[in-house]
Amino acid sequence: MNKLPFYHTGQVAAARLGIGGPVGSGKTAMIERLIPALLTGGVDIAVITNDLVTAEDAVRLRRSGLIDPARVSAVEAGACPHTVIREDPTLNIEAAAELERRFPGVELILIESGGDNLASTFSRDLTDFWMFVVDVAGGDDIPRKRGPGVIRADVLVINKTDLAPHVGVDLDRMHREAVAVREGRPVLMTNCRSGEGIDLLVDLIEREVLFRR
Ligand SMILES: Nc1nc2c(ncn2[C@@H]2O[C@H](COP(=O)(O)OP(=O)(O)OP(=O)(O)O)[C@@H](O)[C@H]2O)c(=O)[nH]1
Numbered sequence: 001m002n003k004l005p006f007y008h009t010g011q012v013a014a015a016r017l018g019i020g021g022p023v024g025s026g027k028t029a030m031i032e033r034l035i036p037a038l039l040t041g042g043v044d045i046a047v048i049t050n051d052l053v054t055a056e057d058a059v060r061l062r063r064s065g066l067i068d069p070a071r072v073s074a075v076e077a078g079a080c081p082h083t084v085i086r087e088d089p090t091l092n093i094e095a096a097a098e099l100e101r102r103f104p105g106v107e108l109i110l111i112e113s114g115g116d117n118l119a120s121t122f123s124r125d126l127t128d129f130w131m132f133v134v135d136v137a138g139g140d141d142i143p144r145k146r147g148p149g150v151i152r153a154d155v156l157v158i159n160k161t162d163l164a165p166h167v168g169v170d171l172d173r174m175h176r177e178a179v180a181v182r183e184g185r186p187v188l189m190t191n192c193r194s195g196e197g198i199d200l201l202v203d204l205i206e207r208e209v210l211f212r213r
Pocket of ligand 1: 057
């Protein structure tokens with residue numbers, strides 16, 4: 001196998017897209033929606049998942065039938081999830097390089113962080129672009145709390161919009177308050193149950209990450 005890094009092989013590096021957010025906000029569900037949408041758009045993709053001490057999310061994606069299981073790599077953080085996406089992203093950088101070696105045409109690598117707190121962010125050494133996924137059921141006060149993930153992510157995604165009536169959340173207000181703390185950076189709303197909003201997210205990825213439009 002060719003063990004040289006991509007910059008010695010003439011191969012163009014794949015874009016790295018980080019997906020972070022609190023536990024259970026719908027990061028894996030988002031990836032399950034993004035995979036078919038991106039594949040339909042002709043994007044050559046691979047995925048890295050980060051879990052604490054298991055490969056649970058990777059196993060779920062490998063079994064989903066949505067993507068070649070060999071294109072899903074698992075990193076076991078063994079510590080707070082942000083450690084391996086921010087403080088020392090070596091394991092993730094190596095996993096991405098390995099996917100590029102094995103799949104030379106890969107254009108986009110989705111890197112899912114383990115569920116974390118509102119302060120988690122991705123290192124720019126690891127990702128070209130990163131999204132932070134929060135969910136309606138986590139509370140409409142989350143944007144007002146101004147955590148670094150909410151404020152600094154390249155795109156903030158508010159997921160589980162279908163649950164708003166069940167948890168008493170005013171979606172327009174939650175969106176307005178998120179926009180207000182993000183100084184012009186985008187805020188999207190999704191429902192991963194139905195797929196609503198995923199088209200806008202894919203448009204954004206194709207435009208801002210893959211420079212296709
Ligand atoms: N109603 C509703 N449920 C959702 C939505 N997105 C995800 N879920 C559900 O929320 C739960 C958590 O979703 P996951 O995709 O596992 O969340 P995660 O962020 O990957 O979770 P961790 O990796 O454990 O942090 C699952 O039961 C999903 O089916 C949504 O848009 N609407």
